[in-house]
Amino acid sequence: MDFTITPELEALRQRVASFVDERLIPLEADPQAYDAHENIADAVLQEQRAAAREQGLWCLQLSKEIGGGGLNKAGMAVVYEEMNRSIFGPVVFNSAAPDDGNMMVLETLGTAAQKERWLMPLVRGEVRSAFAMTEPHPGGGSDPGMMQTRAEKHGERYVVNGHKWFITGAEAAEHFILLARTSDDERRGHTAFLFHRDDPGWEITRRIPIMGPEEHGGHCEIAFNGLEIPAENVLLGEGYGMRVTQTRLGTARLTHCMRWLGLAKRCVEIATDYAEKRQGFGQLLIERESVQQMLGDIAMRIEVGRLLVMKAALAIDRGEFAKKEISMAKIQVANVLHDAADVGIQINGARGYSKDTVLEWVYRYARQARLVDGADEVHRMVLSRELRAAGRDFWSWNSE
Incomplete structure (x- = not known):
């Protein structure tokens, strides 16, 4: 490679x-x-x-x-x-x-x-958008088979009723992609729709307060009460909602990781810069073995994440789904982002805990990384299933 x-x-x-x-x-x-x-x-x-x-x-x-x-x-x-x-x-x-x-x-x-x-x-940057999939209990989260929001077809229009929450960017969005159930078929029961903010029959019931800093438009709870969507706004075709979701979320999980690596590296940069300047007990922090251990370990783990992300990216570019590669990258990078921010704060001490650096911003933001687009445990389950199906070939090399 x-x-x-x-x-x-x-x-x-x-x-x-x-x-x-x-x-x-x-x-x-x-x-x-x-x-x-x-x-x-x-x-x-x-x-x-x-x-x-x-x-x-x-x-x-x-x-x-x-x-x-x-x-x-x-x-x-x-x-x-x-x-x-x-x-x-x-x-x-x-x-x-x-x-x-x-x-x-x-x-x-x-x-x-x-x-x-x-x-x-x-x-063109004229509007923002949101992807409405996740639902509160007993609806669908990581398991789309539990989805409760339904879209019933009446002539050339679909009528949507249901409930979504933690929809990122919804308050600022004009264009929405919505996933709803159109039948009880296990494989072809979901459909993806496009709708506009000004369409009647839906509302944002609240912008949900969260622990960390927010994307533009926040994370919102949405109620659908008779939203009508014309058939021309079905994305890919009725019953192909999970294919739309897989097409979107596989790459989206990986692009999250690409971005998170940048934040993790920034945390290390801030920590290293401070350690090279700050003295205590007659010695620079960077000269202390304990600090060297923290920085060396997190640098290695970031590089592991980079290699996993690039392996998955190259697999997608070859036309593969890269399911296990993406799950590995998602687990590794989500955790190393949190730990890089933690190390940065620890080395900076009170300065890291303050708002004098962006470390505390990244620390609060990072906790969501282990949840969004599939919790760590879900991705480990994916890897376990892949391992059981492939056996020793789980670790096979690609060959021409």
Whole structure:
């Protein structure tokens, strides 16, 4: 397996890194750069987005035909890591969840008309979007077979009734992808729909307060009470909702990991910089064996995560589903992000616990990583099933 990247990709990585260093990281120290939910303020965001467009760093994950950068998944792994060295990075480059995953699934599965109506405004940065799947008990979470929200067909329209929650970005979204049950068929019982914020028959019942800083639009609870969706807004086809979900979530889990690696590396950078300056008892912190052990261990674990992410990205680029590779990466990177923030805080002491650095922001944000897009335990179950099915071939090498 060759991890060498092309000169063109390396040049792009350096451009993204320079943008983050010069424009975004300095903003993190400015209280006026934040909105009420601890994300980048909209006026600041629009200014930085304009600069990203001007420098050719906009929507790098999408095809050039629709205005993107044409990167494959391996290329995305390289640049997404650089983008998220700043907590503001992904949204500035229009590569943040949930828009990132929604754009990629619409580009892959949408009809020409659907792309024009639902995708292109996202590509241009004119609107935001959400993916409405998760439900409160007794509805579906990690197990979509438990889904309660139903869409019943009446002529050329579907009528939706049900309940969703923890829908990321919903309060700021205009375009939604909704997963609902259209039959009780175990394999073909779910359908994906597209609807607009202004469509009647649904409402946000609350923006759910969370432990960490929030994405734009928060995490919302939604009630559907007779939302009507025309048949032309079915994505891929009735009964193919799980295929839409698998197409979206597999890549979305991996892009989360790509971004989280950038945050983990940033935590190590902050910790190392402080340890190289701070003295105690006649010795720099960086010279203490205990500090060296912490930094060396977390650096190794970040590199393990990078290798798992790249292996999964290369598998997807070969046309594989990369199910087990994505699950491995998701578990590894979610945990190393949390631990990198913890190590950063520990080495910085009270400074790390304060808001003088972004370490406490990352620490609070990181706890969700082990839950979103499948909890650690769900991914371990996936790996166990793969192991039972494949036996020794679980560890096989790809060959030509």
